[in-house]
Amino acid sequence: MGNREDLLAGARKAIVERGVAKTTARDIAAAAGVSLAAIGYHFGSKEQLITEALADALGNAIGDGMEAMIRDSGGTPLITGFTELWNAMPRIFEENRDSMVASMENLVRIARSPESKNFFTDALPTIYREMGTALQETHPQLTTEQAESIAQMYFVLVQGLGVLWLIAPNGELPDGNRLAEAVSAIAGVSPGVG
Numbered sequence: 001m002g003n004r005e006d007l008l009a010g011a012r013k014a015i016v017e018r019g020v021a022k023t024t025a026r027d028i029a030a031a032a033g034v035s036l037a038a039i040g041y042h043f044g045s046k047e048q049l050i051t052e053a054l055a056d057a058l059g060n061a062i063g064d065g066m067e068a069m070i071r072d073s074g075g076t077p078l079i080t081g082f083t084e085l086w087n088a089m090p091r092i093f094e095e096n097r098d099s100m101v102a103s104m105e106n107l108v109r110i111a112r113s114p115e116s117k118n119f120f121t122d123a124l125p126t127i128y129r130e131m132g133t134a135l136q137e138t139h140p141q142l143t144t145e146q147a148e149s150i151a152q153m154y155f156v157l158v159q160g161l162g163v164l165w166l167i168a169p170n171g172e173l174p175d176g177n178r179l180a181e182a183v184s185a186i187a188g189v190s191p192g193v194g
Contacts, residue, residue, distance in 0.1 A: 004042045006032040011053035016098045020050060020105040047109065051116040054103050055123065061099060062158060063127070065092035067134045074138045079180050086176030089158065093165045100166055128152050
């Protein structure tokens with residue numbers, strides 16, 4: 001790994017151990033085994049490094065889990081894949097709990113930082129496109145527009161359900177069956193129809 005990758009890994013390690021608010025640039029540099037100046041050279045600021053480190057870690061972990069579930073749904077009706085994906089999300093959340101907590105802590109900082117907001121705004125089309133590609137490759141009957149629309153809905157659902165799961169993991173949260181029932185009702189079809 002190079003200094004940039006070491007810094008991303010070091011930032012994730014320090015943030016999970018100390019939390020976003022308590023993590024200093026020195027903590028990150030020490031965890032990465034690089035000089036403090038490397039943060040400015042590669043990211044411009046500690047804040048940008050934290051934004052990218054958490055987005056990368058959580059985006060890859062949650063996104064990879066979702067993509068695997070999407071690809072596993074090949075050959076089944078879309079509604080079945082939808083149901084199975086959202087039934088599996090609590091397990092994916094549990095596997096990534098520490099990163100999700102750090103990401104939640106980071107959201108307030110991002111909301112106050114134009115640079116961080118721009119980073120996330122610029123990343124959204126790629127997120128939708130990549131998830132849409134997985135959906136279209138798994139369900140070739142979908143048009144590109146349909147696949148990206150579903151990807152956008154999935155992204156919104158994962159954000160909201162992730163927040164609710166962190167706050168009330170044992171609460172009455174909708175599972176895949178309940179969400180599929182809602183989507184089917186909106187579409188005017190029976191839940192078992194794909």
